[in-house]
Structure formats: structure tokens, C-alpha cells
Amino acid sequence: MIRRVTLPTLIICLLLAAVSLAVERFPPPDFEGGHELPLTTVPAPRADLYEYLDAAVLLAALSLGAWLVLKKRSRRGIFLLMLFSLAYFGLWRKGCVCSIGAIQNVALSLFDSHYVPPLTVIAFFLLPLFFTVFFGRIFCAGVCPLGTIQDLFLLRPLKVPLWLEQALGLLGYLYLGTAVLFAATGSAFIICQYDPFVAFFRLSGSLNMLILGICFLVICMFIGRAYCRFLCPYGVLLRFFSRVSKYHASITPDECIQCRLCEEACPFNAIEKPAQPPASQNRRQGKRLLIFLLVLLPVLTLSSGWLTSKASPAFARMHADVRLADRIWQEENGQAEGTTDASDAFRATGQPAAELYQTAQILQQTFYRGSWALGIFLGLVIGLKLIQLAVRRHKTEYQANRMTCVSCGRCFAYCPRERVRRKELETKHTEHGS
Amino acid sequence: MTTDKKTETNLNRRQFLTNASRGACLLGLGGALGALASRAKSDDMVWQLDPYKCIACGNCATYCVLEQSAVKCVHSYAMCGYCELCTGFFEPEPPALNTGAENQLCPTGAIKRTYVEDPYYEYTIDEPLCIGCGKCVKGCNAFGNGSLFLQVRHDRCLNCNECSIAAACPSQAYTRVPASQPYLLKGKDTTA
Ligand code: SF4
Ligand code: SF4
Ligand code: SF4
Ligand code: SF4
Numbered sequence: 009m010i011r012r013v014t015l016p017t018l019i020i021c022l023l024l025a026a027v028s029l030a031v032e033r034f035p036p037p038d039f040e041g042g043h044e045l046p047l048t049t050v051p052a053p054r055a056d057l058y059e060y061l062d063a064a065v066l067l068a069a070l071s072l073g074a075w076l077v078l079k080k081r082s083r084r085g086i087f088l089l090m091l092f093s094l095a096y097f098g099l100w101r102k103g104c105v106c107s108i109g110a111i112q113n114v115a116l117s118l119f120d121s122h123y124v125p126p127l128t129v130i131a132f133f134l135l136p137l138f139f140t141v142f143f144g145r146i147f148c149a150g151v152c153p154l155g156t157i158q159d160l161f162l163l164r165p166l167k168v169p170l171w172l173e174q175a176l177g178l179l180g181y182l183y184l185g186t187a188v189l190f191a192a193t194g195s196a197f198i199i200c201q202y203d204p205f206v207a208f209f210r211l212s213g214s215l216n217m218l219i220l221g222i223c224f225l226v227i228c229m230f231i232g233r234a235y236c237r238f239l240c241p242y243g244v245l246l247r248f249f250s251r252v253s254k255y256h257a258s259i260t261p262d263e264c265i266q267c268r269l270c271e272e273a274c275p276f277n278a279i280e281k282p283a284q285p286p287a288s289q290n291r292r293q294g295k296r297l298l299i300f301l302l303v304l305l306p307v308l309t310l311s312s313g314w315l316t317s318k319a320s321p322a323f324a325r326m327h328a329d330v331r332l333a334d335r336i337w338q339e340e341n342g343q344a345e346g347t348t349d350a351s352d353a354f355r356a357t358g359q360p361a362a363e364l365y366q367t368a369q370i371l372q373q374t375f376y377r378g379s380w381a382l383g384i385f386l387g388l389v390i391g392l393k394l395i396q397l398a399v400r401r402h403k404t405e406y407q408a409n410r411m412t413c414v415s416c417g418r419c420f421a422y423c424p425r426e427r428v429r430r431k432e433l434e435t436k437h438t439e440h441g442s
Numbered sequence: 443m444t445t446d447k448k449t450e451t452n453l454n455r456r457q458f459l460t461n462a463s464r465g466a467c468l469l470g471l472g473g474a475l476g477a478l479a480s481r482a483k484s485d486d487m488v489w490q491l492d493p494y495k496c497i498a499c500g501n502c503a504t505y506c507v508l509e510q511s512a513v514k515c516v517h518s519y520a521m522c523g524y525c526e527l528c529t530g531f532f533e534p535e536p537p538a539l540n541t542g543a544e545n546q547l548c549p550t551g552a553i554k555r556t557y558v559e560d561p562y563y564e565y566t567i568d569e570p571l572c573i574g575c576g577k578c579v580k581g582c583n584a585f586g587n588g589s590l591f592l593q594v595r596h597d598r599c600l601n602c603n604e605c606s607i608a609a610a611c612p613s614q615a616y617t618r619v620p621a622s623q624p625y626l627l628k629g630k631d632t633t634a
Contacts, residue, residue, distance in 0.1 A: 032587050034523025041559050045519040046566060050625045050633045051597035053488045102600050109603045114478065123618075126486045130478045134471060141467050197604035210600065212509045252464040328614055349499045353613030356497065 062101060063131040066151065069093055070139045073146040076417075077257045081426065083417040089150035090159060098153035103209035107132045107147065108154065108242040109200050111184070112191035119192040136242075140249040144256040148236060148246060149415035154205050155236050159416060163229040165275035173277050174393065176238040177412075181389045184241035185382045186323075193374055195326040199241060232275035236414060247411040257408060257415040259422070261429045264405035271406065273419035278412040283403045294398065301395050309387035316383025317376060324368075324375040333368030336361050487618040489605040493591035493628050495615035498576030498583065502592055505610040506574075512599035513574035513592050513607065515552070515567050521589035521629035524562035530582030530590045531555055531565055547577050569595070589629065596624050 069089060076085040097106065105113075110133035117125040136147035148155045168176075183199075190196045200206075204224040207213030213221075227234045236243050250256070259270050259279065270279060324330045328350075335351050338344035340361065347355075354364065408419065420426050427433040491502070491513070502513040527539065531553050536545035541555050552571035556564050567590075574592060582590040594605075608616030619626065627633065 032521070032523075033585070034525055034587055036520060036522060036587075037524050037562050039559060039562065043558050043562075043564075046517075046564075048516055048518055048627060048633050050627075051595060053486075053596035053599065053601060053621050053624050056484065056486055056621065059486050104600060105603050113603065114474075117478065117481065124481060124483045124487070125478060127479070127482045127484050128486065130475070130482050134475055134478075137471055138468075141464060141471065196609060200602065200604040201606075201609065206507075210507055213507055249467055252460050252467055254464060349497060349612035353495070353497045353499075356613075357495075 059128040063128050065096060066135055069151045070135060070146055073150045074143040077146060077149055077415045078143060078255055081420050083420060086150045086417045090156040093151045094153050094156045098209040103153055103206040105129055105132055107136050111241055112187060112197045112199055115188045115191040120194055137249055140246050140253060142254045144253045145246050145250045145414050157205050158228040158233045158235055161225050161228045162232045162275055165232045166230045168231060168277055179238050180240055180244045182386060183239055184244045185385050187241050189378045189382050190326050193327060193378060237276060251411050256410050257413060259406055259408055259419045260425045262425055267424055270419045270422040273422040276414060278409045280403060280407050280409050282405060297398050301398055305391040308391045309384050312387030313380045313383035317379045320376045320379035323379055324372045327371050330368045330371050333364045336364060486621040488596060488601050488621045488624050489608060489616055490594050490619045490624060490626050491592060491615040492626050495613045496592055497613045498580040499612055500575055501610045502607050503573050503575040505607040507602060507606050511574040512594055514569050514572045514595045515578055515590055516593045517567055518589045518627060518629040521587050523587050524564060526561045526563055528565055529585035530578040547581050553578060591628050593625055
């Protein structure tokens with residue numbers, strides 16, 4: 009009578025059984041009564057069809073956005089599109105997958121042949137970029153859920169001094185570079201891990217991320233779209249493409265009459281004032297500065313590469329295998345007491361430690377090269393930024409800076425020419441114009 | 443007059459440069475499209491954990507972005523020994539071998555124990571109650587057949603671009619699997 013056996017004996021028996029047999033310590037019974045085994049349920053994930061629907065909605069939203077910004081010039085239309093995008097891509101799709109995060113999938117797939125990116129992720133990465141080459145940052149204007157949530161919270165924009173704006177803008181490049189490094193090495197998707205708004209989209213998340221998100225939203229009440237301007241890694245790409253876009257949102261529907269009414273209209277510091285060409289005295293100085301900067305560029309690039317490569321051991325620890333190898337080595341050499349879940353799990357696999365060390369070493373070398381590349385990239389960015397600041401362009405009109413303008417359409421209504429176009433204003437201007 | 447001409451050539455030159463760079467950008471994007479699309483799969487990828495790697499550390503219950511984890515315990519019935527003293531069900535030294543809460547390993551009482559025939563009992567998971575803590579999995583792995591194991595349940599999972607649990611899993615048990623085969627089950631495939 010097995011039921012009468014005392015528990016300790018039973019446990020000892022079980023323990024013995026555990027040692028002798030790895031699996032099936034107790035052979036599954038043949039039921040005399042013909043008991044039917046239940047089936048393990050396997051609920052299916054969302055059908056692929058919905059993924060394609062997401063891509064189709066993205067395409068439609070981008071097209072609509074382009075029409076609203078360039079043709080209709082309607083801030084209200086853009087605002088409604090923003091609400092829709094926030095509801096669809098944010099609340100309904102819970103902020104995943106987004107174009108910003110797709111950078112990492114693309115980077116991973118380029119460097120790791122085992123990772124195959126789904127078509128929809130590629131569409132999310134490329135579609136907004138294609139649109140930007142033609143129409144400017146339409147994606148930011150009304151499609152990106154991160155951009156729209158920030159835009160909606162804008163309350164009382166404060167002016168950020170231009171030098172600070174330029175300096176903080178470099179953070180985005182740093183973020184992009186490190187995110188690509190970590191994604192390409194298969195270490196982590198930091199853009200997803202530190203997405204400040206995703207907790208709102210999902211209406212759940214860790215406390216830290218929630219606090220971070222609230223902080224960002226409070227900042228965004230006063231510094232419009234702070235994440236977009238200073239951090240967004242996708243924004244870096246969009247800025248780059250928007251610079252050469254075929255069409256772009258313009259403040260005035262036809263001509264700038266230099267009325268200065270739009271000067272303070274942009275909460276994102278994107279409106280540039282007309283600038284006179286520098287006097288010839290300054291011009292010579294400017295040339296000298298430019299030559300100096302051009303010489304500085306390679307120096308800056310190399311030193312930044314060298315400096316960043318020094319940080320590669322720290323970067324490498326982002327990879328789980330490197331961390332694990334470190335830990336195992338410490339444990340084996342008596343530098344760490346006890347074991348961790350990870351080291352236990354590793355030992356349970358029976359894989360020799362030497363193999364792990366080798367994997368880690370290869371990874372460390374990859375990180376060393378990657379850190380050099382990251383440093384060179386950052387050095388180039390800083391150098392080119394300095395050169396860009398040194399080259400003063402001659403401007404005769406009030407214009408939205410193609411890189412920083414997110415095409416939100418706020419400034420349209422400030423322009424008297426626009427109000428004429430909308431027939432809100434009948435002025436002598438039009439009469440003598442025609 | 444000359445300054446006008448100068449600005450005009452300047453403008454033309456700038457226009458030309460812009461056009462050329464736009465062409466280069468488009469070329470680059472086209473190249474990226476080609477390179478990516480040639481390798482891409484139309485099949486979506488989803489996250490799943492390999493039950494043979496999982497050590498039931500408990501992170502699955504706490505690291506999911508959902509309030510209640512998308513990971514739950516599932517049972518491979520064909521593997522189960524239908525033990526009367528299920529070490530996935532009972533505390534290591536239960537006060538009594540009955541379904542009293544004080545005897546159970548599961549903190550939420552999510553495992554239902556039903557009598558089949560002497561001396562066999564069947565254990566089924568009440569999924570809405572299960573929080574994916576893996577306590578039963580640990581117990582079943584230690585002394586039983588290992589027929590209880592954790593899986594990402596795809597009716598709940600948001601399929602985050604990077605699964606938060608994957609980043610925290612000490613045994614690196616998480617992988618991306620094709621959405622057409624979204625489970626990594628133990629034992630014979632006897633699925634519904
Ligand atoms: S800058 Fe980035 S976060 Fe902002 S709207 Fe554009 S893509 Fe979205
Ligand atoms: S985090 Fe990993 S080891 Fe821990 S319970 Fe989940 S799958 Fe298992
Ligand atoms: S012990 Fe944990 S994993 Fe097992 S059924 Fe209960 S809640 Fe689920
Ligand atoms: S992908 Fe997201 S929702 Fe799914 S199990 Fe991982 S963290 Fe939870």
C-alpha cells in the first residue's frame with residue numbers, strides 16, 4: 009500500500025529515482041478505465057494578416073499626412089491624424105513594433121545572418137524614410153505615436169537657446185550609434201528597453217519606466233518634443249533625409265513678406281530668421297576657421313575612435329555571454345562567492361567553460377571593433393556639426409529648417425499670406441498682388 | 443547685376459547638390475530595401491522560451507511588461523506520471539496529501555487535482571489563475587517527470603520587439619520562433 013509509506017521514505021525514494029533517471033521517473037500509466045488524456049492548448053498568436061494591416065495603415069497615414077501638410081496645409085487635419093495614430097499605433101498596437109525600434113532589427117539582421125527580419129518590420133523602417141526623402145518629416149508630424157504623445161502634452165513652450173539645442177541634438181547620434189552597436193552584436197535592444205512612453209501605450213510597465221515616462225511628459229509640456237529633438241535615434245535618420253527632401257512644409261503658401269509674425273511660432277526652434285551674408289572682414293576669418301575645422305576633422309575622428317575603443321570592455325558587458333563568462337571565471341578562480349541563477353543554468357548545460365570563454369573573447373573583439381566604429385562615427389558627427397555651424401548661409405526669408413522641422417503645421421496660421429489664402433484676410437496686399 | 447547672377451549660380455549649384463544627394467539617398471534606401479527584402483520572411487517571428495533550458499527562476503512572472511505575465515504553466519499530459527504525490531503540486535513536506543491550500547506549492551492554487559483511478563491523479567492548470575512563477579515547474583523537474591513547464595501564451599503576449607523577460611532570463615532560454623510554430627513543447631506533440 010503505497011499510501012501508507014511515510015513521507016521521508018517516499019522523498020528518499022523519489023530522490024533516488026531522480027538520480028537514476030533524468031526523465032520519466034514515473035512511466036505514464038495506462039489507464040484501465042480508458043481515461044482520455046487532455047490536450048495541451050496552444051493559442052495562436054495574432055494572424056500575419058494583422059501585421060500587414062499595420063503596414064497598410066502606416067502607408068495610408070503617411071500619405072494622408074503628406075497631403076495634409078503639403079497640400080491642405082491644415083493643422084487641424086494633422087491634429088486629427090495625430091489622435092488617430094496615437095490611438096492605433098500607440099494604444100491599440102501598444103507601441104510595438106515602431107519605426108524607431110525597427111532600426112535595431114535592421115542592424116541585427118545586417119550583422120547576424122541567423123536573424124531574419126519580418127517584412128512588416130522592414131516596411132516600418134523604410135516607409136517613413138522614403139516619405140521623408142520626398143515630403144519631409146511627415147512621419148513625425150502625425151504618425152509616430154511617440155512624437156504625437158509629446159506633441160499633445162505641449163503646454164507652454166520655453167525657448168531653448170540655439171547653442172544648447174545644437175549641443176543636445178548630438179545626443180541622438182550617440183543614442184543611435186550605441187543602439188546599433190548593441191543591436192548588431194545581439195546584446196540588447198536599448199531603444200525598446202528605454203522607450204519612455206511605451207508604459208502609457210500599454211497602460212502597464214515597471215515603476216521605473218513609468219516614472220521616466222512621466223518625467224518626459226512633464227518636460228515636454230515646456231520643452232516641446234524633447235525626446236524627438238534631443239534623443240530620438242530615428243529622428244537622426246529622418247533629419248538627414250529631410251534635409252534633401254523634394255518637397256517640404258513651408259511657413260508661407262507662396263512668398264515671405266518678412267512680416268516677422270511667424271518668428272516665435274515654432275515651439276521646436278525650427279524657424280530660421282533671414283541672415284545677411286557676413287561682412288568681408290568676417291568672411292576672411294570665417295574661411296580661416298573653416299580650414300582649421302577641416303584639418304581638425306580627421307584628428308577629432310581618430311581621437312574619438314580611440315577614446316571610445318577604451319570603453320569597449322564596458323560595452324561588451326551588455327552581452328549576456330560576456331557577463332556570464334566573467335562570472336564563471338570569477339567563480340572558478342575563487343573571486344566570487346556562491347553562484348548565480350545564470351551560472352547555475354550554464355553548469356546544468358554541461359558546456360565546458362573554455363568554450364564559453366572563447367565565445368566571450370570573440371565577442372570582446374567584435375565590441376572592440378564596434379567601439380572604434382562608434383567613436384569614428386561620433387567624431388565625424390561632431391566635426392561636421394562644427395563645420396556646419398561655421399558655414400553661414402545667406403537667407404532672405406523666414407524658413408523652417410528642413411532638418412529640425414517636424415511639419416507639425418503650427419506656424420501656417422501665423423503667416424498673413426496663409427490667411428489670405430484661406431480667405432480669412434482680405435487685404436490690399438492681395439489686390440495689388442493680382 | 444553681377445551679385446544677382448552670382449546668387450543665381452549659387453542657388454543653381456545648391457539645387458544641383460540637393461538633387462544629387464536626394465538621388466544618393468534614394469539609391470541607399472533602395473539598396474537597403476533590396477538587401478533586407480531578399481532575406482526577409484513574410485512569416486512573423488514571436489518569442490518563445492525553450493523549456494529544456496528554463497531553470498524556473500521566477501523572472502517570467504515578474505519581468506513581463508504585462509501586469510500579469512504572458513507566460514503560464516502548461517502541462518504535457520502524455521509525459522505526466524499522474525503521481526499521487528505530485529512534487530509540482532505539493533509542498534516538499536505537506537501537512538496532508540489533500541488539496542488544502544497549505545499543502546500546495548502553487549501560490550495561487552492554479553493547479554487542479556482530480557482523481558482518475560487508483561492511484562492516479564490528473565493535474566490541470568487553471569490558466570487565468572496561473573501567474574507563471576514556475577514553482578510547480580521546479581518541483582516537477584526536481585522529482586517528477588518534468589511534464590509541467592512554462593510557455594509564452596500567445597493569446598496574451600504582446601510580442602514586444604524585445605521581450606523584457608528574454609533580457610532578464612538567466613538561462614538565455616528565450617528565442618524568436620516563427621509565428622506559424624509558436625510553441626516549444628515538451629514531450630510528444632499532443633496539442634489541441
Ligand atoms: S523624432 Fe522620433 S520620436 Fe519624434 S516624431 Fe520623429 S520618429 Fe517619432
Ligand atoms: S526567466 Fe528563463 S529561466 Fe526563469 S522562469 Fe523564465 S524561462 Fe525559465
Ligand atoms: S506554481 Fe506558478 S507556474 Fe505553476 S501553476 Fe501555480 S502560478 Fe502557475
Ligand atoms: S514579449 Fe512582451 S508580452 Fe510577451 S512575454 Fe515577453 S515581455 Fe511579456
